Amino acid sequence: xxxxxxxxxxxxxxxxxxxxxxxxxxxxxxxxxxxxxxxxxxxxxxxxxxxxxxxxxxxxxxxxxxxxxxxxxxxxxxxxxxxxxxxxxxxxxxxxxxxxxxxxxxxxxxxxxxxxxxxxxxxxxxxxxxxxxxxxxxxxxxxxxxxxxxxxxxxxxxxxxxxxxxxxxxxxxxxxxxxxxxxxxxxxxxxxxxxxxxxxxxxxxxxxxxxxxxxxxxxxxxxxxxxxxxxxxxxxxxxxxxxxxxxxxxxxxxxxxxxxxxxxxxxxxxxxxxxxxxxxxxxxxxxxxxxxxxxxxxxxxxxxxxxxxxxxxxxxxxxxxxxxxxxxxxxxxxxxxx
Numbered sequence: 001x002x003x004x005x006x007x008x009x010x011x012x013x014x015x016x017x018x019x020x021x022x023x024x025x026x027x028x029x030x031x032x033x034x035x036x037x038x039x040x041x042x043x044x045x046x047x048x049x050x051x052x053x054x055x056x057x058x059x060x061x062x063x064x065x066x067x068x069x070x071x072x073x074x075x076x077x078x079x080x081x082x083x084x085x086x087x088x089x090x091x092x093x094x095x096x097x098x099x100x101x102x103x104x105x106x107x108x109x110x111x112x113x114x115x116x117x118x119x120x121x122x123x124x125x126x127x128x129x130x131x132x133x134x135x136x137x138x139x140x141x142x143x144x145x146x147x148x149x150x151x152x153x154x155x156x157x158x159x160x161x162x163x164x165x166x167x168x169x170x171x172x173x174x175x176x177x178x179x180x181x182x183x184x185x186x187x188x189x190x191x192x193x194x195x196x197x198x199x200x201x202x203x204x205x206x207x208x209x210x211x212x213x214x215x216x217x218x219x220x221x222x223x224x225x226x227x228x229x230x231x232x233x234x235x236x237x238x239x240x241x242x243x244x245x246x247x248x249x250x251x252x253x254x255x256x257x258x259x260x261x262x263x264x265x266x267x268x269x270x271x272x273x274x275x276x277x278x279x280x281x282x283x284x285x286x287x288x289x290x291x292x293x294x295x296x297x298x299x300x301x302x303x304x305x306x307x308x309x310x311x312x313x314x315x316x317x318x319x320x321x322x323x324x325x326x327x328x329x330x331x332x333x334x335x336x337x338x
Contacts, residue, residue, distance in 0.1 A: 006050070006075055010284065011149050011177075012040050013054040013140060013168055014158030014277075016061065016079070017090035020105065020120050021311070023271050024094040026112040029311055031119055033065050034090055036158040036183070038313035039274030041074060043281025043303030044156075045317040046324060048289065052149050054078035054140060054168075058086040072314065077146045086138070089123050097269050098245070139163035142171050150175025154288040156280055159185040162200070169203040181284045183277065184209035191219040198235050206239040206287060206296075207232065208280055211250075214242060225250065226259060226338075239293040241283065241300075243276055251297045259338035260294050265305035265327050271312075278307035278316055294335055302327045 014037030021029040037055050044051060052075040059081060066076050093101045093108035101108065102125040109116045138161045155172045157165055157180065169180050182204045188196055189209060197217065201207055211225060218228045229240045233254040242250040247264040264279075282303030286296030302324060306316035 008052045008075060008149065008152045009048060009050040009154065009288070010044060011052045011054055011078065011152045011155045011172070012037055012044070012158065012281070013078075013155070013160065013164065014038075014040055015160065016055050016057055016088065018061075018088045019273070020089065020091045020117060020123075021271065021273060022093035022108045022112055022114075023311065024097050025270070026114075028109065028112065028114045030117045032312065033068075034273070034313060036274065036277040038069075039277035039307060040156055040158055040183075040281040042274075042314045042317040043278030043300065043307060044285045045072075045074075045281070045314075046303050046306065046319060047282055047285035047299055049073060051075065052078055052146075052152065054080075054145055054149070056080045056082055056086070056138065056140065057088065058082045058084065060085075061088055072317075078144075078149055080141055080144045087123075089120065091120065091123055091125065092273060094272065097272055100272070140168060142167060145171070150177075153177060154179040154284055155181075156284045157182040157204075158277060158280070159183045161185075162187050162196075165200050173203060179206075179284070179288050180204045181206040181208065181280060181287065183280050184213050186213065189213035190216045191221075193217075194221075197232075201232065201237055202235050204237060206241065206283070206293070207237050208241045208243070208276070208283065210276070211242050211244045226252070230254075239287070239296075241293075241297060243279070249279075249297050249301060251293050253293050260297070260335055261338060262294070262297055262301060262331065262335045264301045264308075265331055267305040267309050269308045270310055272308055273311075274313055275304045275307050279304040298328060298331045298335070301331060 015035040017035040019032050019034030069076050091105045105120050106116050153176050155177045157168050214228050222228050229252045238254050240252045251260040279300035283296045283300035286299035306319045
């Protein structure tokens with residue numbers, strides 16, 4: 001007897017990695033589950049459930065990790081397995097909380113007086129490619145996405161390769177997706193890629209990026225962030241969220257032409273890895289439920305604050321409901337309309 005496919009509310013497309021982290025306090029985490037897909041899912045699971053995964057791994061990716069994701073209630077049928085080699089290793093060190101480094105693992109492990117893991121030998125940090133010369137080798141294969149994933153109404157596309165980010169929105173629009181959010185990728189958020197950005201963001205409802213990214217894109221064209229935001233919204237994006245270096249979120253509602261700002265809920269930062277991805281998960285959960293970008297941003301802010309307080313992608317989703325509710329009530333008075 002064939003079991004029926006599970007009912008899904010959301011699909012998240014993103015990366016799965018094997019993380020090696022040198023944390024701000026000097027502690028290290030070696031070969032642990034990571035990737036923007038997991039952090040987004042955890043930030044979303046804090047508010048909602050029934051989430052399907054779309055991503056690519058190779059045959060060396062630990063299958064027991066996939067079982068753990070399934071045991072948490074996530075649908076992993078959309079994870080595509082490749083036979084060719086793909087390096088899932090991902091190294092991040094934090095000499096300072098706001099200054100991550102992806103280079104020189106040996107030096108960072110030596111700095112905190114910890115041995116370099118043998119499994120990290122030969123690691124080379126991935127280089128940022130230009131969108132005008134992108135490769136399709138790592139792109140999500142649309143034909144391998146489970147057909148019932150088209151029944152979901154809300155989709156988040158994490159920072160992925162250019163080909164995946166341009167194709168996935170139109171693919172899910174063929175189904176029942178009415179709300180699509182996307183986290184911008186550094187690959188095209190620069191002035192040299194100005195002409196290709198409309199190709200990426202046309203057809204999505206919400207775009208999330210950092211202030212550094214949008215300034216790099218508009219370099220030589222504008223220095224006013226709100227002016228930049230309005231420029232991107234002209235391509236049909238309903239909601240745009242900018243995360244500033246000061247851990248604040250600028251929210252633009254293109255439908256009502258309203259601007260808002262709110263902080264990330266204040267918390268002690270233990271591990272900033274995946275914070276913005278956790279925000280994206282909470283944001284889409286809120287947007288699907290409330291259809292109000294400010295409420296969505298508040299939920300995203302709380303997801304991000306909880307992710308910062310501990311290590312591992314699922315730390316935030318295990319928070320007590322009373323704590324989540326208290327932070328939500330506290331944030332209400334911190335929202336400012338500009």
